Amino acid sequence: MAYSILLGAVLVLLVAAVVQLLYKNFYRLYYSAYKLPPGNLGVPVIGSTFSLLRACRSNTDDQWFRDRIKNYGPVSTMSLFGSPTVLLAGPAANHFIFGNDGLILTQTGALRALVGRSVLALTGSELKLVRSALQGYLKPEMVRRYVCKIDHEVRSHIELNWVGCDSVTVLPTVRRLSLAIICSVVLGQESATIKEGLCTDFVTLGKAILSFPVNIPFTRFNKGMAASAKIRKAITNIANKREDSLLQEANATSDNDFISYMLILRSQGAHSLTLEDIVDNTMGLIVGAHETTSALITFMIRHLSNEPDILDKVTREQDEIARNKNPKDALTWDDVAKMKYMWKVAMETLRTIPPVFGSFRTTTKDIEYQGYHIPKGWKVFAAQSVTHMDSQFFHEPNKFNPSRFEKSAPPYCYMPFGGGPRMCPGNVFARVETMVAMHYLVRQFRWKITCEKETYKRDPKPTPVLGLPIKLKLRPLAKNVQANNMDTGTG
Ligand code: HEM
Numbered sequence: 001m002a003y004s005i006l007l008g009a010v011l012v013l014l015v016a017a018v019v020q021l022l023y024k025n026f027y028r029l030y031y032s033a034y035k036l037p038p039g040n041l042g043v044p045v046i047g048s049t050f051s052l053l054r055a056c057r058s059n060t061d062d063q064w065f066r067d068r069i070k071n072y073g074p075v076s077t078m079s080l081f082g083s084p085t086v087l088l089a090g091p092a093a094n095h096f097i098f099g100n101d102g103l104i105l106t107q108t109g110a111l112r113a114l115v116g117r118s119v120l121a122l123t124g125s126e127l128k129l130v131r132s133a134l135q136g137y138l139k140p141e142m143v144r145r146y147v148c149k150i151d152h153e154v155r156s157h158i159e160l161n162w163v164g165c166d167s168v169t170v171l172p173t174v175r176r177l178s179l180a181i182i183c184s185v186v187l188g189q190e191s192a193t194i195k196e197g198l199c200t201d202f203v204t205l206g207k208a209i210l211s212f213p214v215n216i217p218f219t220r221f222n223k224g225m226a227a228s229a230k231i232r233k234a235i236t237n238i239a240n241k242r243e244d245s246l247l248q249e250a251n252a253t254s255d256n257d258f259i260s261y262m263l264i265l266r267s268q269g270a271h272s273l274t275l276e277d278i279v280d281n282t283m284g285l286i287v288g289a290h291e292t293t294s295a296l297i298t299f300m301i302r303h304l305s306n307e308p309d310i311l312d313k314v315t316r317e318q319d320e321i322a323r324n325k326n327p328k329d330a331l332t333w334d335d336v337a338k339m340k341y342m343w344k345v346a347m348e349t350l351r352t353i354p355p356v357f358g359s360f361r362t363t364t365k366d367i368e369y370q371g372y373h374i375p376k377g378w379k380v381f382a383a384q385s386v387t388h389m390d391s392q393f394f395h396e397p398n399k400f401n402p403s404r405f406e407k408s409a410p411p412y413c414y415m416p417f418g419g420g421p422r423m424c425p426g427n428v429f430a431r432v433e434t435m436v437a438m439h440y441l442v443r444q445f446r447w448k449i450t451c452e453k454e455t456y457k458r459d460p461k462p463t464p465v466l467g468l469p470i471k472l473k474l475r476p477l478a479k480n481v482q483a484n485n486m487d488t489g490t491g
Contacts, residue, residue: 034373039076047079056458085379089386091412097382098420103361109213118284129271144333151330170468178294188257201227292355344402350416357385
């Protein structure tokens with residue numbers, strides 16, 4: 001028995017070694033005319049996937065990238081998620097990846113399966129149409145119209161989840177806020193079922209983005225697919241109702257929800273997406289907005305609790321904005337524009353802990369970069385988080401110093417929202433949401449982190465391992481703020 005197990009193990013090892021050898025030689029022969037970047041593809045299909053995922057989950061991804069760059073230089077070959085991939089880092093890499101029309105944005109197979117035919121998975125003329133619709137929906141003139149809704153969501157959320165609590169676990173709480181905000185804007189009045197019932201499903205879906213897209217029971221991907229089906233069903237119900245009511249109203253105009261906006265654009269001939277495509281794009285928008293902004297707000301709260309001088313400066317700025325208005329009135333677009341210092345705190349948070357740490361692209365033709373060839377069909381991954389923490393571009397990169405943004409960062413060194421034609425279309429929305437939420441939190445509360453030693457992992461969004469529990473106190477002045485919120489009916 002023991003002998004046959006041993007024999008079996010030897011055979012498996014032998015087969016693995018032969019496959020590895022064939023795989024390596026196949027690539028070497030097939031690309032013999034190419035000057036490939038240094039590195040290797042590692043174990044077939046798996047390559048460096050698990051090692052990178054492990055690094056992400058133990059918050060050592062930055063070190064992982066640095067070690068690779070030390071071993072192979074800023075351009076190297078590896079295999080990730082089953083594809084040969086070239087890893088790039090540095091401002092030249094960012095310039096290359098965001099401005100090269102031979103590269104198309106790639107999503108992991110898992111994301112394509114989870115979010116379907118959203119902007120994230122489209123190419124060519126369909127992509128242009130959807131991108132332009134998204135940009136139209138999220139352009140500053142439109143976001144200006146959502147500020148009041150965002151303000152209302154933030155105040156109601158704080159009354160329900162923060163006021164009267166001695167402690168709060170920040171990340172899950174802020175995720176609910178962020179989901180409530182994006183759903184009430186994107187889905188309109190009927191968003192309640194989604195924002196109240198499906199937050200956990202959005203988190204499960206988010207966690208499956210970096211998983212192997214093989215649907216085996218109990219895996220992350222399998223759970224993500226189940227969550228995605230539930231979300232899609234709920235959004236489809238809303239979309240069907242919207243379509244019916246628009247058919248009944250001649251000359252309907254959008255009341256700002258994304259589904260009506262897309263249906264009206266379609267009736268005007270701007271695109272020909274099916275209702276299913278519109279549902280997928282709505283999901284894509286919520287997925288893009290929800291965990292990124294909640295990560296930003298969570299880590300701002302964490303940073304501010306360790307930086308009393310910065311918190312003081314932020315509070316003075318926010319008190320000044322509040323002083324010039326009637327406390328019952330919602331914040332406006334102009335108020336948000338005055339939050340200049342707090343935005344620098346957000347930028348510094350995005351530099352140190354970017355919610356999206358890099359960008360994946362696929363080559364549509366053979367490409368040359370810094371003397372190396374990147375063959376057609378290969379993936380290119382640029383890790384922007386590496387440049388954010390490089391002392392060549394950011395003096396004392398480990399120091400949390402919002403004032404560094406009094407000067408612009410060097411070109412292509414600071415890219416938390418990406419760049420080029422696929423730059424995040426939600427960046428203005430994210431700014432408004434974050435500023436409004438932080439305005440009320442900073443003015444109403446003081447907090448202390450419960451577990452100073454808590455670390456975070458990338459899952460794939462940065463996630464404090466305990467969710468960031470904090471002890472909470474009302475700021476003395478906050479009693480007035482709270483009384484006024486009650487008057488306005490947000491309590
Ligand atoms: C702090 C918050 C946010 C950060 C850091 C962030 C970051 C990013 C980045 C880096 C990309 C580009 C990825 C690439 O080029 O590979 C992206 C794309 C995207 N983001 Fe955001 N985002 C944030 C908030 C939002 C919000 C609030 C929305 C929606 C309201 C949104 C919607 C999207 C969409 C739809 C895409 C895909 C665009 C495309 O494929 O062309 N994001 N985001």
